Structures are given as C-alpha cells and as structure tokens.
Amino acid sequence: MIEHLPVILITVPILSALLILLLGWHDRRFCYPITLATILFQFVGGIALLIEVMRQGTIHYHIGGWAPPLGIEFVIDTFNGYILPIILFLAVAAAVYARRSVENEIEPEKIVSFYVLFQLLVTGLVGMTITGDIFNLYVFLEISSIAAYTLIASTRRPRACVAALNYLILGSIAGGFVLLGIGNLYVATGTLNMADIARLLPASYGLATVHTAFLLLVIGFSIKVALFPLHLWLPDAYTEAPSAVTVLISTVMAKVSVYAMFRVVFSVFTTAYFVETVPVTELILLIAAVAIVAGAVLAIAQDDLKRMLAYSSVSQIGYIVFALGVANQVALEGGLLHILGHAVMKGCLFMVAGVIIYRLGTSRFSDLKGVAATMPVTCATFALAGASMIGVPPTIGFASKYYLVMGALEAGYWVYAAVLLAGSLLAVGYIWRFIEVAYFSASSHHEDGGDHCPAPAVREAPLSMLVPMVVLGFLCLLLGIFVEPIMEIVSPAVSLLLGGA
Amino acid sequence: MVDATGLLPAVTVVTPLLAAVMILVSGRHENIRDGFTVAAAVAMLGSVVAMLPSILAGERIAVSLIPLLPGGDLALRVDAFGMVFALTAAVLWLLNSFYSIGYMRSLKEHAQTRFFFCLAVAIASAIGIAFSANLVTLLVFYEILTIITYPLVVHVETPEAMAAGRKYLAYLLIGGVFLLAAVVLTYILTGTTGFAPGGFLAGSAPPLTLQILFILFMVGFVKAAWMPLHGWLPAAMVAPTPVSAFLHAVAVVTAGVFGIVRIAGWVYGMDLLASLGLGTLLAVIASFTIITASLFALTEDNLKRRLAYSTVSQLSYILLGVSMLSIAGMTGAMAHIPIHAFLKITLFFVAGAVIVAAGRERISDMKGIGRKMPVTAVMFSGAAIGICGLPPFSGLISKVYLAFGAVEGGVPILLLVLVASTVLNAAYFFPIIHTMLVASPDDERSLDSVSEPPLLMLVPIILTTVASVLIFFYPAVPFMDLVEIAIGEITGSVIP
Numbered sequence: 003m004i005e006h007l008p009v010i011l012i013t014v015p016i017l018s019a020l021l022i023l024l025l026g027w028h029d030r031r032f033c034y035p036i037t038l039a040t041i042l043f044q045f046v047g048g049i050a051l052l053i054e055v056m057r058q059g060t061i062h063y064h065i066g067g068w069a070p071p072l073g074i075e076f077v078i079d080t081f082n083g084y085i086l087p088i089i090l091f092l093a094v095a096a097a098v099y100a101r102r103s104v105e106n107e108i109e110p111e112k113i114v115s116f117y118v119l120f121q122l123l124v125t126g127l128v129g130m131t132i133t134g135d136i137f138n139l140y141v142f143l144e145i146s147s148i149a150a151y152t153l154i155a156s157t158r159r160p161r162a163c164v165a166a167l168n169y170l171i172l173g174s175i176a177g178g179f180v181l182l183g184i185g186n187l188y189v190a191t192g193t194l195n196m197a198d199i200a201r202l203l204p205a206s207y208g209l210a211t212v213h214t215a216f217l218l219l220v221i222g223f224s225i226k227v228a229l230f231p232l233h234l235w236l237p238d239a240y241t242e243a244p245s246a247v248t249v250l251i252s253t254v255m256a257k258v259s260v261y262a263m264f265r266v267v268f269s270v271f272t273t274a275y276f277v278e279t280v281p282v283t284e285l286i287l288l289i290a291a292v293a294i295v296a297g298a299v300l301a302i303a304q305d306d307l308k309r310m311l312a313y314s315s316v317s318q319i320g321y322i323v324f325a326l327g328v329a330n331q332v333a334l335e336g337g338l339l340h341i342l343g344h345a346v347m348k349g350c351l352f353m354v355a356g357v358i359i360y361r362l363g364t365s366r367f368s369d370l371k372g373v374a375a376t377m378p379v380t381c382a383t384f385a386l387a388g389a390s391m392i393g394v395p396p397t398i399g400f401a402s403k404y405y406l407v408m409g410a411l412e413a414g415y416w417v418y419a420a421v422l423l424a425g426s427l428l429a430v431g432y433i434w435r436f437i438e439v440a441y442f443s444a445s446s447h448h449e450d451g452g453d454h455c456p457a458p459a460v461r462e463a464p465l466s467m468l469v470p471m472v473v474l475g476f477l478c479l480l481l482g483i484f485v486e487p488i489m490e491i492v493s494p495a496v497s498l499l500l501g502g503a
Numbered sequence: 504m505v506d507a508t509g510l511l512p513a514v515t516v517v518t519p520l521l522a523a524v525m526i527l528v529s530g531r532h533e534n535i536r537d538g539f540t541v542a543a544a545v546a547m548l549g550s551v552v553a554m555l556p557s558i559l560a561g562e563r564i565a566v567s568l569i570p571l572l573p574g575g576d577l578a579l580r581v582d583a584f585g586m587v588f589a590l591t592a593a594v595l596w597l598l599n600s601f602y603s604i605g606y607m608r609s610l611k612e613h614a615q616t617r618f619f620f621c622l623a624v625a626i627a628s629a630i631g632i633a634f635s636a637n638l639v640t641l642l643v644f645y646e647i648l649t650i651i652t653y654p655l656v657v658h659v660e661t662p663e664a665m666a667a668g669r670k671y672l673a674y675l676l677i678g679g680v681f682l683l684a685a686v687v688l689t690y691i692l693t694g695t696t697g698f699a700p701g702g703f704l705a706g707s708a709p710p711l712t713l714q715i716l717f718i719l720f721m722v723g724f725v726k727a728a729w730m731p732l733h734g735w736l737p738a739a740m741v742a743p744t745p746v747s748a749f750l751h752a753v754a755v756v757t758a759g760v761f762g763i764v765r766i767a768g769w770v771y772g773m774d775l776l777a778s779l780g781l782g783t784l785l786a787v788i789a790s791f792t793i794i795t796a797s798l799f800a801l802t803e804d805n806l807k808r809r810l811a812y813s814t815v816s817q818l819s820y821i822l823l824g825v826s827m828l829s830i831a832g833m834t835g836a837m838a839h840i841p842i843h844a845f846l847k848i849t850l851f852f853v854a855g856a857v858i859v860a861a862g863r864e865r866i867s868d869m870k871g872i873g874r875k876m877p878v879t880a881v882m883f884s885g886a887a888i889g890i891c892g893l894p895p896f897s898g899l900i901s902k903v904y905l906a907f908g909a910v911e912g913g914v915p916i917l918l919l920v921l922v923a924s925t926v927l928n929a930a931y932f933f934p935i936i937h938t939m940l941v942a943s944p945d946d947e948r949s950l951d952s953v954s955e956p957p958l959l960m961l962v963p964i965i966l967t968t969v970a971s972v973l974i975f976f977y978p979a980v981p982f983m984d985l986v987e988i989a990i991g992e993i994t995g996s997v998i999p
Contacts, residue, residue: 332573392676394650395643396571404572408687423680430676434669442660442668483577486570 004050008063008076008132011047015040015125019118026114033117034101041097041124045090048128055083056491062134070135070195077134077197080495081269081338085261086131088342092253092349093124095470099353100246102464106360107157107244116156123149123250127258136184136270137194139262143180143226146258147173150251154243165238172225172235179222186215187270196270203271207279216271216280223263227256229323230293233316240312245356248308252315253349257341260322267326268499277329287327291421293320298428302435307365308355310432311348314391317425318344324422325406333409334496335489340402342488343390346481347399350387350474354380357463357471367435371443377462381440383475388433390478393426397482509566512579512634515550515589516627519543523623530616537604540619544597547630551586551593558586559984565636574690575639575697579631583988584768584837588633588761590981591841594970595753595848596626598963602852603745605959609859612743617654622749624651629754632761638686638696638770645682645726645758649675652755655746656739667738674725674735682723682762688716689770698765700992702772710779713771717781720766721788726759728815729822730792737811744855747807751814752848757840760821764836767825768993777828782912785826790920792819797927804865806854809931810847816924817843817890823917824905830994832908837986839901842974846898849886849967853879856956856964866935871944875953878961880939882968887932889971892925897974900983 018040025032055061055078063076078086100120108116126146133139151173155166188194190211191202206212221232228236240248267276276282297317304310322344325337355365357380362369374381390397403426410419462468481488522543529535554564558581565580581589603622607615628651631644649672657668690696692707704713721729728736739750750756767776776782793816800812820843824836856879857863861872873880889896902921909917944950955961974982 389650395646396577400643400646401572404683404687407683408573408691411684411687411691419684423684427676427680430672434672438665441654442657442665483569483571485572 004054005063007047007051007054008061008078009065011044011051011132012125012129015044015121015128019121019125022117022121023114026117030110030113033114037100037117037121038094038097040121041090041093044124044128045087045094048086048090051078051132052083052087052491054078055080071193071198074138075134075195075197076132078132080491080498081265082131082261084338084491084495085257085341086128088345089127089131089254089257090124092257092345093127093250095349095353095474096246096250096254099249099356099467099470102466103246103356103360104244109158112156116153119149119153119156120247120250122146123153124254127254130258130262134196135194136187136196136199136266139265140177140180140184143262144177146255147177150247150255153247154239154251156247157242157244159242161238162242165235165242169235169239172232176222176225179218179225183215183218183222186211186218190215196265199270200272204274207275212275213280216276219266220263223259223266226259227263227319227323228316229289229319230296230316233293233297233319236316237309237312240315240352241306241309245352245359249349249352249356252312252352253345256315256319257345260319260341263323264326264499273329273500283327283329285327286323287415287418290320290324290327291418293317294324294421294425295428298425298432301432302428304432305367307358307367307370307436308352310435311351311355314351314429314432315344315348317429318348318391320425321402321406321422324418325409328406328409328413328415328418329500330409330413331493331496331500332405332412334499335492336402336405336407336409338492338495339398339405339485339488343398343402343478343481346474346477347387347390347397350383350471350478351391353467353471353474354384354387357467360463360467361461367439370436370439372440374440379462379468379472383472384440385437386475387478388437390482391433392429395482397478398485399478399482401482401485509564511550511554512564512566512581513568515547515554515593516579516631516634518547518550519623519627519630523620523627526616526620526623533608533615536616536619540600540604540623541597543623544593544600544626547626548593548597551589551630554581555586555590555981558583559981559988561988567636571643572639574686574695575637577640577643578636578697579634579640580636580698581634583985583992584764585633585635587837587841587982587985587989588757589630590985591757591844592626592629592633592753595748595844595967598966599745599748599753599848601959602748602855602963605957606743606745606855606859609957609960610743612658614658618658618743621651621654622745625655625749625754629758632758636697638689638698641762641765642679642682642686645762646679648755648758649679649726652746652750655749656742658743658746659741661741664741667741670738671735674732678723678725678732681719681725685716685719685723688719692716698769700769701995702768702770702775702993704771705775713775714779714781717766717771717776717779717784720770721763724759724762724766726755727763727818727822728756728759729788729819730795730815733792733796733815736815737808740805740807740811744807744851744858747811748848748851748855751810751851752844756814756818757844760818760840763822764825764833764840768833768989773828773833773993782826782828785822786914786917789819789823789826790917792816793823793920793924794927797924797931800931801927804867806857806864806866806869806935807851809866809935810850810854813850813890813928813931814843814847816928817847820901820905820924823920824901824908827905827908827912827914827917829908829912830990831904831911833993834986834990835901835904835908837989838904838978838983841982842897842901842971843890845967845971845974846886846889846896849882849964849971850890852960852964852967853883853886856960859960860956861950861953866938869935869938870942871939871950872953873940874944875950876955878955879964880936882964884936884940885968886971887936891928891932895972895975897971897978899975900978 060079129142301313390399393403525539567578628644628648635641796816803809889898892898892902
C-alpha cells in the first residue's frame with residue numbers, strides 16, 4: 003500500500019473532488035469536511051513520503067507499472083520531498099482558514115464549486131511537485147492554473163473577474179511558453195522523462211533548439227512565479243481573490259511554481275548547462291536584484307494592506323531567484339529555506355489581511371487606524387510575521403537572509419549582497435506602514451494605567467481563522483530558532499540539485 | 504552545583520522574557536503586572552550576582568543553547584567583561600523598574616502594559632548581548648533590542664515621536680545590516696565567530712579587507728552613537744524619561760560601546776588593531792565626537808536633549824580608551840561603561856523627576872527649582888560633577904586611567920582632548936547646577952505647586968548617586984576587579 007502512496011496522493015483527491023460535487027449537490031455542508039479531510043490526508047502522505055525519502059533515498063513510482071521512458075514516472079527525492087510537506091501544510095492551514103472566510107466572501111450557491119476547485123488546485127500542485135515527467139508537469143500546471151483562475155473570480159466583486167481574466171491571459175501565455183519549450187526538448191532528445199532528458203541533453207548542448215527550449219521554459223516559469231517585470235498579473239490577482247484563495251495561491255501555488263523552475267533549470271538542464279555552456283547566472287542575478295528592490299519600492303507605495311503584501315511577494319520571489327543566480331551550495335540552501343520561510347510568513351500575513359477584511363470589510367491603511375487596540379492578537383501576529391519578513395533574528399526570515407548573504411559573499415558578489423541587505427531594509431519600509439497605522443495612530447486616549455479600552459466595536463475574527471494564523475506566526479519564530487533540523491533536509495536537497503541528478 | 508551554575512546565564516536571559524509574557528497576561532491588573540516587572544528585576548539581579556564569585560575567581564561560564572546558523576550556535580558565555588555590562592544593566596534595571604512605575608503612574612501614561620512588556624524584552628536582549636559567546640548570538644540579541652525599543656521611543660505617539668521613531672529605526676536597522684555583513688564576512692574569512700581573548704582575525708585576510716571589516720563593525724555598532732552617526736539619540740529624547748534612562752544608561756548605547764570593545768579585544772586584538780592603524784581612526788572619530796557633542800550640548804536648552812549630547816560625548820571616552828591600544832587606556836574604557844551608566848542614569852532620573860514634579864523640560868524654566876526639590880537638585884549636581892570627572896565621584900577613576908593610557912600609548916595629544924572635554928563638561932553642567940540651586944525664580948509663586956517627586960522615584964535617584972560615590976571609594980568591588988580580569992584575558996598577562 004505504502005509503495006503506491008505517490009499515485010494515491012493524486013487519485014484520491016481527484017475522486018474526493020467528485021465526491022464534494024455529488025454530496026454538495028445534496029447538502030452544502032458536506033463540502034468543507036471532505037475537503038479538509040482530503041487535504042489532511044495528503045499532508046500526512048507528504049510527511050510519510052519525506053520520511054521514506056530521508057530513510058531510503060529517492061522514490062521512483064511508475065504509473066500503471068509502465069516503465070519510463072514510455073510510462074509516466076513520479077519521482078520523489080529530497081528536493082520535492084522537502085517541498086511537498088511544506089505546501090500541503092500550508093494547504094491545510096488555508097483550508098482550516100477558508101471555512102468562515104468563504105462564508106463571508108462567496109455566494110452560498112457557489113460554495114460547492116469553490117471547494118471542488120480548491121481541491122483540484124491543491125491536487126494539481128501536488129502533481130506538479132511529484133512528477134518526473136516534464137509533459138506531465140505541464141498537464142498538472144494547467145489543471146492548477148485553470149482552477150486558480152476560476153477561484154480568483156469567485157468573489158462578488160466585479161474587479162475580481164478582471165483580475166482573473168488578466169491572470170488567465172498571462173498564465174496562458176506562460177503555459178504556451180512552457181509547452182513550446184517542452185516541445186523543443188522533445189525534438190532534441192526524443193523523450194519527456196526528466197531524468198532521461200538530463201542524460202541525453204549534454205550531447206546536444208550546442209543546438210539552437212536546446213537554447214530556445216531553455217529560454218522558453220525560463221520565461222514561461224518566470225511569468226508563473228511573477229518574477230519582475232513579468233509580475234503584472236500578480237498584484238490584482240492576489241488583491242481581488244477571496245482571502246483563503248490568496249493565502250493558497252501566494253504560498254502553495256507560488257512555491258510550486260518556483261519549485262518547477264528550479265527543477266527544470268537544475269534537474270533537466272543541470273548546472274553544467276546554465277553555468278558553463280550558456281552563462282546566464284549573472285543575468286538572473288541582476289534580474290533578481292532588480293525584482294527585490296522594485297517589488298519592495300512598489301510595496302511601499304501602496305495604500306492597501308493586501309496589495310502591499312502582493313508587491314512584497316514580487317520582492318520576496320526575487321530572494322529565491324537570487325539563490326538560483328548565485329547557484330552555490332550556501333546560497334541555494336538559503337533559497338530553499340526561503341521557500342519555506344516565505345510561504346509561512348506570507349501565508350500568515352495574508353491571513354491577517356483576510357481577518358481584517360472579515361471584520362472591517364476593508365484593508366485600506368486609512369481605515370485601519372488603531373486597529374491593534376481592537377484586534378490585538380491579529381496585529382501581534384502581523385508584527386511577528388512582519389519581523390520575519392524584514393529578517394529580524396531569530397526568525398526564519400533572518401536565517402534565510404543570513405544564508406543568502408553568505409552565499410553571495412562566498413561567490414564574490416559583494417554588490418549583490420549589498421542589494422539583498424538593502425532589500426531587507428526596504429521591507430522595513432512597507433511592514434512599518436501597517437505597524438504605525440495599527441499601533442501608533444489615533445489611539446491617543448490616555449488610560450489610567452490599566453489599558454482599559456472603550457468597548458471595542460470590532461472583535462477578533464472567529465477561532466477557525468485565528469488559529470491557523472497564529473500557528474503560522476509562531477512558526478516564523480520557531481522555525482528560525484530550530485533551523486538546524488530543517489537544514490538537515492535542505493543541505494542534501496541542494497547537493498542533489500547541484501549534482502544535477 | 505556545577506550544573507546549576509552552568510544554567511545561570513540562560514536563566515538570567517529567560518527570566519525577563521517570562522516576566523514579559525506574564526506582564527502581557529496580567530495587563531489588566533496593574534499592581535500584579537508591575538509586580539512581575541519588579542520580581543523579574545530582583546530575580547535577574549540575583550542570578551547575575553550568583554555568577555559573580557566564580558567570574559571573580561577567573562572562571563568562565565559557557566552554555567550552548569541551540570545550533571543556529573553556520574558561524575555560531577545560540578550560545579552564552581559569561582566572562583569578566585560581559586559581567587561588567589550585565590551587572591551594570593541588572594542593578595540599574597532594578598532601580599529603573601521602581602522609577603518607571605513611579606513615573607508612569609504619576610503621569611497616568613497610556614499603554615503601560617506595552618511599555619513594561621517592551622522594557623522586559625529589551626533588558627533580556629541587553630543581558631543576551633553581554634553574555635553572547637559569539638558574533639551570531641550577539642547579532643541576534645542586538646537586533647531584537649533595536650526592534651523592541653521602538654515602541655518605547657514612540658510611546659507618546661505624537662507626530663514628532665513617530666518621526667523620531669522612524670529616524671531611530673532607520674539608523675539602527677541600517678546599522679544592523681552592516682553588522683550582519685560584518686559577521687558573515689568574519690565567518691567566511693575565519694570559519695568561526697566565537698569571541699577569543701586577544702582576537703582571532705590576525706592573518707586571516709589582507710590588511711585592507713580587515714580595515715573595511717572594522718568599518719563595517721563600527722557602522723554596525725551605531726548604537727555607540729559616534730559622530731556623525733549620532734542623530735538618532737537626541738531624536739529619541741521624545742520618549743518618556745525612564746526610556747531615556749534605559750537607552751542611555753542601562754542597555755542601548757551601552758550595548759553599542761560594549762560591542763566595539765568586544766570587537767577590539769576579542770575579535771581583532773590590540774596588536775592587530777595597532778598594526779592596521781585602526782587606533783588612529785578610532786582616536787580621530789572619538790576626539791571629534793567628544794568635542795563636537797559637548798559643543799552641541801552647550802546650545803541645548805531642553806534638559807533631556809542636553810543630556811543626550813552629553814551621552815554622545817561620554818560614550819566616545821570609551822572609544823578613545825580603546826583607540827589608545829594600551830592597557831591603561833583599555834582599562835579606562837571598560838571602567839567607563841559602568842561608571843558613566845551610574846552617573847548618567849541619575850541625571851536622567853532627575854530630568855524625569857522635574858517633569859513629574861514640576862512639568863518642566865527646559866533648563867531656563869528651572870530657575871530656583873532646588874528650593875522646592877532640594878534632594879533631587881543636589882543629587883543632580885553630584886552626578887554632574889561626577890561626569891566632569893571630579894572627586895568624590897567615580898568619573899575621576901576612568902578619566903585618570905584614560906590619561907595614563909594616552910601617555911602609555913604614546914599619544915599625549917589625546918590628553919588635550921580630555922582636558923578640553925572636562926572644561927566643556929563643566930561649561931554645560933555648571934550653569935544647570937547654578938540655575939537649579941542658586942538662581943532665584945522669575946516668579947516666586949510659580950514654584951508653589953512643586954515638591955519632591957514620589958518616593959518610588961526619589962529613592963532610585965539617591966541610590967544611584969550614592970553608588971557613584973561608593974565606586975569612587977571602593978572601585979575594586981566589583982567593577983575594577985572584573986575589568987582587571989578582562990584586561991588580563993586580552994593582553995595575555997597572567998591574572999594576579
């Protein structure tokens with residue numbers, strides 16, 4: 003049974019998506035428990051796979067018993083073994099958070115389809131993570147993308163439809179790039195299995211076909227991860243989507259896209275290709291540095307919390323791609339750590355934004371003055387996750403920043419290390435916007451020492467929204483303090499990527 | 504017994520953190536809440552004092568808590584120099600706690616729970632800095648200290664305070680980034696960041712790299728408020744007075760100069776600094792700061808701001824001592840940390856007492872205030888005389904060592920700086936003493952409502968002044984003994 007786990011992680015959720023549809027037709031209340039149970043099951047499965055990989059090495063699973071290159075293969079190694087539990091944990095958090103948030107933001111008759119799509123999105127992303135076949139990767143990419151477009155458009159606001167359409171167009175262009183790239187690789191090597199391509203590709207490193215494929219794939223994935231200046235779909239999509247969906251796409255989906263980019267660049271093309279044959283690392287580094295600074299500056303310029311966080315994502319993605327540009331052990335350890343760290347802290351921050359919207363109906367800074375007095379837990383959580391975003395020790399954000407700077411300095415990129423550090427200071431600029439508004443505005447009423455507030459007009463959000471938010475907030479701190487056990491998974495994963503296996 | 508002692512450093516850091524949590528929980532009952540503040544201060548002082556005998560016996564207490572990052576675990580190591588800082592901070596925090604409670608209640612300040620929570624976390628970070636075993640741990644606590652003192656600085660939440668808070672954050676966080684770069688670079692060069700007596704950088708890189716690295720460290724320790732990177736400190740004067748006392752004496756600026764001395768003695772080593780010519784650089788920065796800040800102090804009419812510039816000037820005494828790269832100079836530098844802290848906290852306590860009792864912040868409004876607040880004004884005069892370096896106050900001790908250091912280090916020109924500074928100190932302090940004690944008020948009745956501050960504030964003022972006198976008469980107990988051990992460590996001479 004356990005050896006079939008990889009495929010079960012895909013098939014069971016697809017069946018459960020159908021089940022949600024059928025039972026939801028009968029009674030809406032069935033939808034949520036099934037979704038939550040399925041994603042929890044996937045999370046447990048993800049953990050089990052990670053343990054198995056750490057114990058016995060890479061797992062190869064041939065679907066239907068058909069061996070590659072004919073059949074489709076699922077491959078779980080330390081890299082995606084590390085990514086899988088992260089994204090599924092955040093999916094669980096998002097699912098717990100979703101229930102009340104969805105009731106508030108989505109028309110009751112759309113709730114059934116919401117959970118079906120939610121389930122399909124998660125499943126598509128899991129598929130992208132574990133597949134060892136590059137065409138299969140594209141298929142799962144499209145499944146998850148289509149689910150995402152629809153979910154973004156699911157709120158009552160008309161602007162959401164525009165945002166979704168915008169994303170649909172750019173996402174389809176990205177998909178087109180990726181598909182063309184895969185086609186070129188197929189022409190060059192005659193196979194679609196990633197390991198096979200990596201094995202056959204060195205013979206044709208000189209071919210224009212291969213260069214074109216590399217370019218197409220990198221551009222395609224750059225759109226999907228929203229690497230500046232290909233990020234234009236992101237701010238609207240993150241801002242207009244329902245809160246739970248924003249949490250899901252900003253953490254799980256963004257991280258899986260990054261994973262796919264790393265996987266293709268390192269495991270299909272290998273460092274031998276993109277460091278030596280076509281030296282693009284300097285260029286990638288430059289773009290990443292621009293992304294870090296530009297994203298942060300744009301974030302500072304926003305006057306809406308959710309939109310500010312969206313631009314912050316553009317900046318933070320820059321950090322991860324920065325690691326790809328430096329491409330040494332230490333920097334990539336930092337990059338992989340930041341995949342985890344950024345998922346946790348940005349998930350937490352978007353949950354805060356969602357909670358505030360839930361209670362106040364808006365996330366514009368001008369309407370949030372003194373909100374810390376009425377929602378102390380929410381704002382304290384923001385402060386904690388925000389500190390991690392800035393990289394204040396001992397949070398997880400500090401650990402990844404430390405590794406990235408160290409990697410850059412080791413590689414001799416002094417200027418880029420400085421840019422990275424400057425980027426972290428810019429993060430202070432946007433995180434502090436909210437801190438000042440929430441804590442230090444319009445609450446000048448003096449108290450008699452006991453902090454007796456006037457009866458608050460708004461209260462904290464429901465527990466099912468607060469708990470996942472607070473858990474993620476504390477994780478920012480705990481993961482930063484107990485970073486050593488994580489590095490024991492990250493280090494071999496990075497060695498694997500650099501080894502080009 | 505050995506195990507218990509091994510845990511004490513961690514206990515010292517964790518105690519105020521636990522208190523911070525309890526302060527949050529009990530925020531609605533102010534007596535219970537403030538009880539936790541005092542209890543934690545007493546417990547922390549107790550555990551610091553409990554470590555004192557073994558440190559005085561020349562031992563070091565080390566404990567590694569968590570493997571953190573390449574370059575250093577989260578590890579604590581108590582040595583004599585760390586003890587100097589920790590003991591100063593622990594004693595002054597206890598006094599400052601009583602004083603804060605008195606001050607905040609008298610003025611019915613808002614958000615007191617936030618205030619005491621932040622103070623508790625800040626003191627934990629200060630102790631963490633004192634006990635850091637390596638640069639990574641030091642960096643962690645240093646950054647926490649920056650963030651957690653921000654709510655204290657902007658406590659009054661006026662636009663002016665918010666602007667000051669931004670300035671404070673900008674300076675200190677940019678500094679923190681430089682420090683991070685310096686720590687990472689140190690690790691890349693040497694493969695370690697653990698403090699070693701006499702330094703560990705020698706021969707690890709070309710001189711130019713080490714010089715640049717030192718500048719990174721200097722900018723990193725911007726909390727030392729050396730000029731021209733001092734702007735945040737006078738700006739932060741908008742904070743409530745207990746915070747100013749905390750910034751100036753207990754923790755923040757002390758953490759900055761502590762860091763620089765730590766780097767000089769335990770990362771670079773005096774020989775390496777001398778061969779890199781960095782002593783001269785430090786001497787120039789320190790002399791410039793001492794003189795210029797004193798001149799700025801002369802022009803300030805706001806008492807707290809004048810004291811702030813006095814701090815900027817006095818902190819550079821410590822840098823000056825380091826720059827001499829001689830045993831006497833280093834001794835003077837280390838000794839000046841507790842000596843200045845005890846004197847300056849008295850002055851800030853008095854400034855706060857005048858605000859509470861008379862509502863006055865400008866020196867020109869304080870004419871004849873000593874008639875109504877005689878004890879307070881006399882204590883102020885004493886501490887001010889002490890800062891000038893006159894007996895019978897502790898300030899004389901460090902000044903004498905610094906003078907010896909200048910001669911021993913072969914830079915007698917620095918004696919001129921010391922003399923000039925003493926004259927300037929007198930020039931900006933004696934008029935205040937005159938105003939308070941001698942001058943007669945413009946309007947006799949304006950002082951009618953003025954009286955001594957509440958006992959919770961007055962007693963700490965008296966105690967810190969008395970302590971400064973006691974340090975003068977009994978310098979060895981325990982500060983000079985600790986300094987002697989620390990000097991023995993970094994210069995390699997055997998501990999007598």
